[in-house]
Amino acid sequence: MTPLHQYLFLSALLFGVGLAGALTRRNAIIVLIGIELMLNAANLNFIAFWRFSRHPELATGLMFVLFSIGIAAAEAAVGLALIIAIYRHYRTANLDQFDSMKG
Amino acid sequence: MQEILDQLFVLLKAWLVGFFPLPWQPLVSILISVAALILVFALLFAVATILERKGLGRIQNRYGPNRVGPCGFFQPIADGLKMLIKEDIVPSGADRVVHFLAPIALVAPVLLAFSVLPYGRNMAPIDLDAGIVVFFAVGAGTELAVFMAGWSSRNKYSLLGAMRAIAQMISYEVPLILSSVTVIMIVGSLRPIQIVEAQAGYQGWLPAWHVFTPWGLAGFLLFAIAATAESNRSPFDMPEGESEIVAGYFVEYSGFKFALFFMGEYFGMFAISGLAITLFLGGWHAPLPFLEKSIPSYVWFFVKLFGFIAMFIWLRGTLPRLRVDQLMNFAWKFVLPMTLLNILAAGLWRFLPAGATRWLVCLVILLGAFLALGRSMVARRKWSPRKYRFAE
Amino acid sequence: MLGEGIIKGMTETARNFFGSYIDSDRLVTVQYPEQRLPLKENTRNFPFLVHDGDDPEKGLRCVACKICEKECPPQCIFIVLERDEKGKPQKHPKVFDLDISVCMSCQICVEVCPFDAIKMDTEFELSHDDRFRGLLLDKKQLAKPNHYYHKIHPVEAAEVDERLAAEKAKAEAKAKAAAAPKPAAGPAAATAGKPAAPRQPVPA
Amino acid sequence: MDPVFAFLALLTTAGAVAAVSLRNLVHCALCLVVAFAGLAALYLQLNAQFIGFAQILVYVGAVAILIVFAILLTRGSEPGNQPILSSSWQAGLGVAVLVLGALGVAVASSFVRYYPVSPAPQPTVRELGEQLMTNYVLPLEVIGLLLTAAMIGAVIIAMHEKQGPR
């Protein structure tokens, strides 16, 4: 059985990759992808801690992940809707060009 | 004797596994199951294609294929050979990697879905606690494969077809899941085996299948509608829609890749029929008490499966195709409200005392909803048969 | 009620499905190479040349008058008149080619032929792997005996024979009456210029 | 290291890296799906069966499709030769590396390295459901409300401004 810290390392790595993607890319959709990755890294942590906890029957980690998946779906829907709305206005999904506060 | 016949394949597998050392046994057992699944369903695919072609032929007053082998029953072999030796064409502008991966990504999840269905007494390849969820999860994977195929082909028709297919699959996934929720509610489990076991037994001559309850019948019909749409069969075959968008997302596929799409579609149909059998039609239980023991359980499962295939063929031979916006309207304005009301009916059924009252209550809810929703769908557009005037 | 029409339609297809096993009126397909439908008297496909007697070369009724070549709508007939050494026309085609990849089976050549020399064949299995030469029929391939004509169009052939015999008899009688300063010109001269009469109506 | 874990970890990481670094956006989305599927497999390995399949159902079946649709809807008029990195990418990468380093050091130095492996829990879906309906009923309701609000919000945002939806 893989020990806990390996899962945590993997999760940290995923979080780093997601963060790097979110911070370095110009395209708003890739930024969203990065955010999703970070969220998933956190979920992996929850599951791993639940698995190695002394009281797995409480299922706290599982519940957290379940809710987080639900929120992630909502977040993706709203985020993408925003991107599309902005795209309609600026004709681009490029974050560097969303520089005007005026509608 | 009948016991042995019923458990023939289980015993056979146990006997085969027994040849291997103990640590290997779980792996070998799974491998045997996988091989059996692939073999059986590939064979069923061949049989289903020839049955479909012959059945459609008879519906249309033709013979259907009747040249290869006895009565044309080797036609699938000839087709397969033809597919294998055909040139594999990739359009010049296509995304080669995605174009190559798409058919594989379509067939693999469907095969996974087969692994959770119980085919007979003690004959579920994998007994998962969340089996039904697995089914829907892998079903979601096919959407992506369809997108990959449509997008990578660099063809307007295939992209349009992929978009339609995804929109349709997502829209009908909701009623599909919601109509199976009724069964999950009543049984209180997501385990396919437990769902089948809950339908064991008979009330007089009537088997205790879910389909013989008002909510079960409504759920079954709604599930069947959603399943037809989900497996892209006529009258919901817009994604292919050969008269509109040529062949939809697999326009640019030929040879064996095309065969894989074809196979994936049939496998999807089998899988979803298998789920419907598990949820509503009593899985591997016999329809009549005295047949329960005399005929092996897996026979019943496959008999029901063939019944489903025949139904799909019959529908395909009769109905024209809906339009894409009508299909969406139908999903969101008719099927979805009906499934929600059906959940209500199932809940009432669960908590009302057994007897005529709950039959009446459920029937009133469901029939009323059906009539009202059906009327509203038709009335808004003033759809009706017409009278014609004549000039002398 | 929603679904009524669909159920009606489904019963109809089910009736056809089972009906195709019982009712031969529903399942009309003929298993072609093994089973063949009898050809109709009037069936036509591509023209052929009728010859009397057994020699396809000598017995040809065609006199190379080129009327069919001229009247053929898609111009698929090619005729060269035979001439002897002195260049005198011989009333016999030296070349009679018919391109059946061009021919549209309209039967106009048959209608305009004053000598009943060209008739419509019923042979339709003419596929060939050489699409240029294979579909260009020459005189030898086109010539078929009169009894073959009788076999494929019995009624029509009987009428034609009757007419030809009558005309021959008339011509002979005429020739005899003219005290025969020259040998009988044969049916060719007797019927030249006369359009093919429409066949006598058969009471229905 | 467990070979299955190593394989899944590699797959997930590779998918994630490809998802944020490729130029072609559709390829990014497809690689993201690989990462999601790898994560789902990891959840299964951690005995979280239901969560693993829910992950596939939601992320592969819904989120990935949404992203793909968004990509197709927003890539109509963009030239293909623009730089893919934002103007301040060095700073962003620096921050990311810093965070990764901090997390790595934290994990490496914490006591979880010596955490004992407990026997595998076997949570049934039924237990999860009972938990949801007893201890977590308020969060469940809140999530339901949130999803409804998000759905309405997404529809309103994405709707054409003047002409309504079809």
Added chain:
Amino acid sequence: MNATIELEATGKKSNFEILPKVTPAGEISGEFLEVSMGPHHPSTHGVFRMDVTLDGERVVKLKPVFGYLHRNHEKIAEGTAYLASMPYTDRLDYFCSMTNNWAYALAVEKLAGLQVPERAEYIRVITAELTRLQNHACLCGFLLQDMGALGTPLMYAFREREKILDLFEALSGSRMMCNYMRFGGCRVDLSPGWIEETKRVVENFPRFLDEFERLLSENEILIARTQGVGVLPAPLAINASITGPMLRASGVNYDLRKADKYGIYERFQFRVPLGDHGDVYDRYMVRVLEMRESLKILQAALRDIPPGPISDPKAKVRNFRPKAGEAYGRIEAPKGELGFYLISDGSPNPYRYRVRPPSLINLTILEDMCLGHIIPDVVVILGSVDIVLGEVDR
């Protein structure tokens, strides 16, 4: 949804014609997609192309492109004898060669002043109505095929058409390219037993029609797909000189069999079905009802057919030279008014030969019917127009 494609991976330029969609205010608010449907699209009824501009999947512009099957029919006819054009008319609307023959023969008869014997007139009516039966049956089948009914109605229609084609074969020797009519009559007389055979086919035809109607006319999907789709208002139809079942489905009572009384049509009792909505469903139903009326005509004609000659003795097969003049012969072909306009200068060839093809003229209105509908409707509307590309392109 806007269909766009990402092609950066290949570095090639997109072949998707994407045009900016500009609002009246000058803002770009979306994209148009140009799709070329045809000429090898499966449901364009031959080699026909529609250049469609789509907003999402909604048609904002439709340009029919035809001519792929142009065979120079009119010019060829001006270079050949009158009779030699007869087999070419078979190939105009290759579904209805009998009516094409009749229209052409009618024009030439007017030009040359030939009288058609009684029996030949009856034969012409019988063959024309049989042609109408098989054309309408197949058209309904094709229409359903375009709606995705997988050929079942089409196969039933073909089963019946087969019987009618057998009759044509027994009569003229050929199933589709009949080349049967001649100037001043018909080519050959009816073969023995033909009338009885035809009577049997006509008697059995209502059975097929009932079956067809049970299968389709109340089908919810068919109704949903056709009612309110492709509406053609009567004034527009008249202005665009639409004829045939399409015009009658729009509610205009115009049937040449009644209006022109060519041949011997005034002897028969029949009614003309009229639609009130002018949509695809009306066009479909008008055709179904017309088949029933045709059966009445057929029954009467088969009962009353007199014996006698079948050809005007004045008519010549060769050296046919009508005197100088002009004539326009028109009939109610299954697809609409089919007319032949001829000018003779006294030579064996027509000086001018012109076909009024109903398919082509009915097709001109396609864009007006399709605007605002989506691609699947376009296919169905095109199917309901009833075109044969041989006639459109000539």
